[in-house]
Amino acid sequence: MKKRRRKTRRIKPFRFIFSILFFVAIVVGGIKLISIIKDDKAPKIIENLENKFIEQHGKITIKNIDTDRQFPLKNSQFSITNIETGVLVDILVTDKDGLATSDLLDYHNIYEIKQVGLNPYYQSSEGDSLTVEINKDNHEILIKNRLFEHIKHVSYTEDGEISIDEVYIDVPTVMQNPELPNGCEITSLTTVLNYKGYAVDKLEMADIYLPKVPFYRVDEQLYGADPYIAYAGDPRETSGFFSYAPPIIKAANNYLDVVQGKEEPRNISNSTHEKIIEYLEQGVPVVIWVTLDLSEPMLNYSWILIDSGEMKDMPVNLHCVVLNGYAGDNVHVMNPLEGQVEYNADDFFQSYIELGSHALIIK
Secondary structure, eight states: OOOOOOOOOOHHHHHHHHHHHHHHHHHHHHHHHHHHHHTTOOHHHHHHHHHSSSEEEEEEEEEEEETTTTOBOTTTTEEEEEETOOOOOEEEOOOOTTTOOOOEEETTTTEEEEEEEOOOOOOSSSSSSSSEEEEESSEEEEHHHHHOOOOOEEEOOOOOEEEEEEEEOOOOOOTTTOOOTTTTHHHHHHHHHHHTTTTHHHHHHIIIOOOOOOOOOOTEEEEEEEESSEESSSTTTTTTTOOOOHHHHHHHHHHHHHTTOOOOEEEOOTOOOHHHHHHTTTTTTEEEEEEEESSSOOOOEEEEEEOOOOOOOSSSSSEEEEEEEETTTTTEEEEEEEEEEEEEEEEEHHHHHHHHOEEEEEE
């Protein structure tokens, strides 16, 4: 019986060499690891490895407050845009504590923060925007806003709402006398134009830009302008009478066209008391018609309207002033016969309504 020869497994040279090198690498690596641990370098290396494989994020927290009173400002809006990509990544809206926090943002990205919405009583913050590079867990940013100059006093409720207590728009004082004894309307308009920065004179406005129609008589009948179309008479004369808002708006447009002004005169007649207050809170003075002493209109004079032939009774105690603020139960008024004065708000608006609710603004 033949014995079976046992086969001998031969190790290939390249596998043998590889095995030796692998063993040597493990030994050397172990020695280096022991050295690193002895030198306290391990935590740093582990942290670097974590940073490689774990993406880091941070947040932006905005606090928005009143510059002077330090009150938090609710419902302010801020955009956050990735500067590199131009992508809008978030819109933040502040809460009643004036705070708003972003979602998580990638480390080392740079973001532009811009205030894009604000309580209408406040001015925008200084500078158009600011930039933040995310390199920590939370970037806290304080943004301050100041009330508009015409808002003199406000109150804050517990839920962060703002209530305006006093408004005063610093319009100049322009008196109609002695040159314009019946020029309260054009003088009031001149006041507002001056406030807007236009160096125009009341006489220039009355003589050049105001549409006027003189009175005349036929068979003892007095004929005159429709006060919705032109000023009846001449404001320089004691026999001059008045106009309502449209001719005054025409005068404003005539002037603004010549000087290439950008403002827009608007007829806001029939506006409610509340709407007129809104204009004041926006910093817009109101040219408004009332009676001389806020009493009931006295309709004891009449003439035939040239355009229609209609006989029309006219108020003889009509007056035009600039409403430029309020405080408590009173309103601030630039009266071209008296200067800067105050009236009871209820009496003032009652007179405005009884006279027909005539008013205009220049936006």
